[in-house]
Amino acid sequence: MSPSLQSFFAMGGYAAYVWPAYGVFFVVLLVDWLAPQYRRRRLLRELRGRMARQEARKERNHRHSAAST
Amino acid sequence: MANWIPLWLHKLSSPPVFYRFAGRWRPWAIALALVLGIVALYGGLVLAPPDYQQGDDYRIIFIHVPCAWMSLFVYAIMGVASFIALVWRIKLAEVVAMASAPIGASFTFITLVTGSLWGARMWGTWWTWDARLTSELVLLFLYLGVIALCHSFEDRRQGARTAAFLALIGIVNVPIVEFSVNWWNTLHQGSTIRLLGPSSIAPSMIWPLLTMTVATKSYYIASLFGRTRTDLLALESGKDWVRQIAENEARA
Numbered sequence: 393m394s395p396s397l398q399s400f401f402a403m404g405g406y407a408a409y410v411w412p413a414y415g416v417f418f419v420v421l422l423v424d425w426l427a428p429q430y431r432r433r434r435l436l437r438e439l440r441g442r443m444a445r446q447e448a449r450k451e452r453n454h455r456h457s458a459a460s461t
Numbered sequence: 462m463a464n465w466i467p468l469w470l471h472k473l474s475s476p477p478v479f480y481r482f483a484g485r486w487r488p489w490a491i492a493l494a495l496v497l498g499i500v501a502l503y504g505g506l507v508l509a510p511p512d513y514q515q516g517d518d519y520r521i522i523f524i525h526v527p528c529a530w531m532s533l534f535v536y537a538i539m540g541v542a543s544f545i546a547l548v549w550r551i552k553l554a555e556v557v558a559m560a561s562a563p564i565g566a567s568f569t570f571i572t573l574v575t576g577s578l579w580g581a582r583m584w585g586t587w588w589t590w591d592a593r594l595t596s597e598l599v600l601l602f603l604y605l606g607v608i609a610l611c612h613s614f615e616d617r618r619q620g621a622r623t624a625a626f627l628a629l630i631g632i633v634n635v636p637i638v639e640f641s642v643n644w645w646n647t648l649h650q651g652s653t654i655r656l657l658g659p660s661s662i663a664p665s666m667i668w669p670l671l672t673m674t675v676a677t678k679s680y681y682i683a684s685l686f687g688r689t690r691t692d693l694l695a696l697e698s699g700k701d702w703v704r705q706i707a708e709n710e711a712r713a
Contacts, residue, residue, distance in 0.1 A: 400507070404517035409582055413575040417524045424567045424684055432691040439698055439707045 474553045476693045477702040483686035490683035497676035504669030518582055522666075525575040526654075527673040528568045532600060533635055535565035535681060539607070540632040543625035553689075555621040556696065558628060559611050560688035564681055566604035573597060584648055592641040593649035600638055603631040617696060 403410045472478055505523035512519040542558035545551055576594070577587045588594065607624045614620030637644075642651045654660045660667060697703050 403520070404511055406516060406518040406520075406582065409518055409578045410520050413521045413524060413578045416574045416578075417528070417571050420567050420571050421680065421684075424564060425687070427563075428684075428688045428691040432687075432694060435691065435694055435698070436707045436710055439703065440711055443704060443707065 474551055476552065476697050479553055480690055480693050483690050487683050487686040490679050490686065494676045494679035494683060497672050497679065501669045501673035501676055504672065509666050509669060515583060518579065521575050521579040523669050523673055525572060525579060526670060527677045528575065529572040529597070530674060531677045531681060532565060532569040532572050532597070533638060534678070535561050535568060536600065536632065536635055539565060539628050543628040546625045547622060547629065552618070552696070555618060555625065556689050556692045557685065558625050559621050560685055560692055562604050562607045562611070564684050564688070566601060566608065569597065569601040569604060573601065589648055591647045591649055592645035593638070593647050596634060596638040596641050599634055603634060
């Protein structure tokens with residue numbers, strides 16, 4: 393590692409304070425960004441499951457009523 | 462006001478219309494936030510000189526101050542949306558208010574942690590019960606209270622309206638945080654950046670700070686739009702437009 397890069401990461405002796413601060417900033421915002429996207433995907437998956445079950449029930453009822461008449 | 466503005470707002474407050482609107486603008490908002498964020502980081506971490514008293518430790522300012530401003534800004538937006546939700550019972554206002562709470566809580570949390578890391582060396586303590594720090598901690602609890610209250614009802618809309626009421630009461634804390642450094646004698650330093658009159662901070666330090674401020678604002682818009690889209694889908698999951706989206710995404 394070049395000396396200038398080394399001194400950049402050393403942050404004048406404050407590396408243990410500056411870098412964790414930036415780390416918290418990125419990690420917290422990343423979680424804030426990803427959480428609703430996972431929830432959105434799960435939500436739509438559940439909805440598709442519900443729609444498929446509804447469709448299947450409708451189909452079954454239809455066949456059932458057709459058979460009884 | 463021109464006639465078309467209320468009409469346009471009225472149309473935009475319809476969930477499927479806003480869903481599409483937010484989906485169109487969200488990528489631009491996050492792109493702008495990323496570009497400005499990288500520029501601000503380069504300016505703050507590389508180009509700006511070390512402080513003559515604090516050395517490189519002061520570089521925490523480039524995230525601490527923009528996040529602190531956002532913690533208040535997001536609360537103000539949440540307050541206004543809550544007011545609209547309670548008075549006019551507009552569904553979109555409820556959703557915007559409740560979607561703002563976790564984003565505001567995130568910014569408040571970052572503010573407290575980065576402030577603590579900064580104070581550790583400069584003040585010689587991680588925490589002190591000083592007016593600015595205490596009122597910011599109260600702000601975090603208000604955000605968490607709004608989130609908890611919103612989720613403690615079976616009926617989502619009732620939960621949102623009850624939480625909106627708490628958000629509205631809690632807005633008294635916003636000026637307390639803002640002016641605490643003037644009202645009380647505190648360890649926290651006063652403002653060095655003023656809208657009116659000269660700021661007491663070097664230009665090489667102020668431009669990365671202001672760039673990061675715009676970046677965090679842009680991030681808020683992107684995150685808010687993402688959360689609002691998800692919440693609208695959840696709230697209207699029985700409606701045709703949501704079913705259409707569920708089907709289309711299955712095929713994609």
